[in-house]
Amino acid sequence: MMRVCIILVGLLSLLSIEAYDVGLTFLDSAVAQGAVCLDGSAPAYHMDKGFGAGIDNWLVFFEGGGWCNNVTNCLARRDTRLGSSKQMLTTETFSGMFHNKPKYNPDFYDWNRIKVRYCDGASFTGDVEEVDPKTNLHFRGARIFRAVIEDLLAKGMKNAKNAMLAGCSAGGLTSILQCDNFRSLLPSTTKVKCLSDAGFFINAKTVIGTSHIEGFYADVVQTHGSAKVLSPACTSKMSPGLCFFPQNMIQYIETPIFLINAAYDSWQVKNILAPGVADRKGTWRECKLDITKCSSDQLNILQGYRQEFLKALTGFDNSPSRGMFINSCYSHCQTGIQETWLRDDSPLLGNTTIAKAVGDWYYERATFQKIDCPYPCDKTCHNRVFE
């Protein structure tokens, strides 16, 4: 009993070192510009100030959480933490890429680190003036993006030496779609780069060969009026809905950018490859929850998905300003938690942790463009198991 207690206390203290809490700042001044969450509430972010040599360095990270594609689905999220700052938890755990200790985060620990809460439902791209009084839904993600950046500029980012736009999942898509816009909002003297964690969503068919994500993204862009912030080089060639896919616009990005993604991204497998509408009988249920439960037929389909993922990456040329860490794990978002960012047992690619690959690329100590061997070759993965 005593020993169990000691082990427990040991584990708890380990956890408390690996992560710490940061409070929530509401951006009330943004409301006057109509830069608001789905329900009309103020946007919000968590900020831990830079210090020492990092005082003029800024990491601006956008949270993810899927998308809402039409009024029905946006209404369903309006009064949740993903649609309203009134529902958000007032503290957030900082860990991994957000950590303030060099041991856990050697290259960014002393930067100003900001995690922006997701509450617009369209990866911070929406801008619709009208508000339907019946639903009171606001589609204003692009205004939130701008208001947050302007607020941070006023708080000192206007003097930034280094700045990085980052995000995971729907926020990882923000850091791709808004990368050049971010660059244009910062002083020309600032070194600006973008980092997308699990934001490279591909336009793939479902397991039964139907088109699902393509129509869903078209609805997101239509509902939120997102076309205006998307790459003009892309929207002059194809529909704005297609320009929401990184594979169709990433070649036009001029700012240095780094992609971290699992080729078998667990969100994509669950929602692009085998969404409920394409798996009525639930054949994929167990496999989606735990990749070790997939049948050999399902694994073959997953290998096909990886091939499509790698094909979608071909527009991403190998200029040294671009980095990629494409591992073969069953995961989704690997920067914001210590175990996948930097720890003794973290995922490796080319014997390199994500923290080191990103730091080397940002500071130009080395380039990093690597694609893992196919599942299950990589023994360093932290494969997700869902309940």
Ligand SMILES: *[C@@H]1O[C@H](CO)[C@@H](O)[C@H](O)[C@H]1NC(C)=O
């Ligand atoms: C909203 O989108 C969902 C998911 O794609 C779909 O099932 C539903 O029919 C749509 N509702 C409306 C009113 O278009």
Ligand SMILES: *[C@@H]1O[C@H](CO)[C@@H](O)[C@H](O)[C@H]1NC(C)=O
């Ligand atoms: C991987 O890196 C570790 C620690 O830096 C080193 O000890 C080891 O020799 C490397 N392994 C290979 C195969 O390069």
